[in-house]
Amino acid sequence: MAQPPTKIQVEHLYFDYGSKTALTDVSIDIARQRITALIGPSGCGKSTFLRCLNRMNDTIPNTHVRGKVLLDEQNIYAPGTNVVELRRRVAMVFQRPNPFPQSIFDNVAFGPRVLGLAKNANLFQTIEESLHSADLWGEVKDNLKQDALTLSLGQQQRLCIARALAIRPAVILMDEPCSALDPIATLKIEELMQELKQEYTIVIVTHNMQQAARASDYTAMMMLAAGTRSGTVIEFGETKKIFTNPRDKRTEDYITGRYG
Amino acid sequence: MHARETYERELARLREDLLAMGSEVQRAISRSIIALDDRDVELARSIIAEDEVINDHRFRIETACHGIMATQQPTARDLRVLIAALMIAVDLERMADHAKGIAKTVTLTAREPSFPPAPDLHRMSDSVRRMLDQGLQAFAETDVELAQRVCASDDEIDHLYKQFFNVMLSYMLEDPRSITRATYLLWIAHNLERIADLATNVSERVIYYATGHMQDTNF
Numbered sequence: 001m002a003q004p005p006t007k008i009q010v011e012h013l014y015f016d017y018g019s020k021t022a023l024t025d026v027s028i029d030i031a032r033q034r035i036t037a038l039i040g041p042s043g044c045g046k047s048t049f050l051r052c053l054n055r056m057n058d059t060i061p062n063t064h065v066r067g068k069v070l071l072d073e074q075n076i077y078a079p080g081t082n083v084v085e086l087r088r089r090v091a092m093v094f095q096r097p098n099p100f101p102q103s104i105f106d107n108v109a110f111g112p113r114v115l116g117l118a119k120n121a122n123l124f125q126t127i128e129e130s131l132h133s134a135d136l137w138g139e140v141k142d143n144l145k146q147d148a149l150t151l152s153l154g155q156q157q158r159l160c161i162a163r164a165l166a167i168r169p170a171v172i173l174m175d176e177p178c179s180a181l182d183p184i185a186t187l188k189i190e191e192l193m194q195e196l197k198q199e200y201t202i203v204i205v206t207h208n209m210q211q212a213a214r215a216s217d218y219t220a221m222m223m224l225a226a227g228t229r230s231g232t233v234i235e236f237g238e239t240k241k242i243f244t245n246p247r248d249k250r251t252e253d254y255i256t257g258r259y260g
Numbered sequence: 261m262h263a264r265e266t267y268e269r270e271l272a273r274l275r276e277d278l279l280a281m282g283s284e285v286q287r288a289i290s291r292s293i294i295a296l297d298d299r300d301v302e303l304a305r306s307i308i309a310e311d312e313v314i315n316d317h318r319f320r321i322e323t324a325c326h327g328i329m330a331t332q333q334p335t336a337r338d339l340r341v342l343i344a345a346l347m348i349a350v351d352l353e354r355m356a357d358h359a360k361g362i363a364k365t366v367t368l369t370a371r372e373p374s375f376p377p378a379p380d381l382h383r384m385s386d387s388v389r390r391m392l393d394q395g396l397q398a399f400a401e402t403d404v405e406l407a408q409r410v411c412a413s414d415d416e417i418d419h420l421y422k423q424f425f426n427v428m429l430s431y432m433l434e435d436p437r438s439i440t441r442a443t444y445l446l447w448i449a450h451n452l453e454r455i456a457d458l459a460t461n462v463s464e465r466v467i468y469y470a471t472g473h474m475q476d477t478n479f
Binding site: 209210213243244245246251252255256257258 | 264267333334335336337338339340472
């Protein structure tokens, strides 16, 4: 596999909650239009790292970032960065589907309306395209006025993905997007990810190792750095390599279920 | 430290089972050589009959591997061990077929006058059995160095086989009445040579599961 171009370059990233360092010296290149999975035991900083990629951690008081995160070669932590625009370009899908208690249409329309991205006919087109891309259009096209909370959990999660797509991001961050879903709904999301990577760069945190193995192109194995309470990437590479012949004994122990 | 005790147990049992199959195959090979030396047709027939048991053993191992793969989602080295075990079971089963081949030839030779002494053939059978023994030991102990030594000794077998071929050829040229006998002995030597190749395969699988690298040492 030829090395695809880098979308996000992370250089010596550290993250502190007050005096506690949660991430230590993370450096990886996240490939454009590929799926990168972050795996590792609980508390190793996977979600913290994911949230560093669109500055979601800014909302937590008393935190501090060192190092660089270059999105298309621009450091997103440089002074003067437009964080709203950053989060439009780097969207996020969460663990539990979190649609607004509104209609399906209004959920997807929310982002474009707030950001003033599309009006009227254009808006409808955006919504149709987003629902298509999230593989939900066929199931909801006749009921766009229906309350989003009446959908199944799997449909709600695809609706959240459609809502993220409607603001035309370049990167989608997924924080355990399937942990609340049943196996069929999970496989649907995984299939959808394969479709979405034609256009988008995807970074996914997952506790489900088989999901990382099935769905991702690259895998970053995270763990607490030796002798610390701070997470770091101990091994990063093609998913096939990580799951057939990892370099690091700790990766081997984790993916074969012998950790802890 | 072991969060997956059932899984560990299943993997350990599989390894033991494979080694047990290895012993059965070793026994079949050794007995086929005894049958040859003693011109013991009864013994040869029992080797032929017992090949079924080894075939069944192979299927049991395959079924166990499939079961673990389907239920435990093995990865990394565990996955490589399982794939190696599947391949080794097939290699062992084919070695037993070659032991059966030797035994069949023994039943045919019973009607022939006795053989001239064939020290090369015995050197071959000794080396082949040692290769298999060491290959299985390399599997049991994940000993890459030993596995590499087994692969290297395949050249010696090829050399002995060639030498034996020339000796048999000279017999045949000297006395055409020996052609049938000599041909039978060549069949036996060929079976031994194939067993050596398969023992080399076993060792290659060990190197593969231990290191993740495939190498082909059979030429």
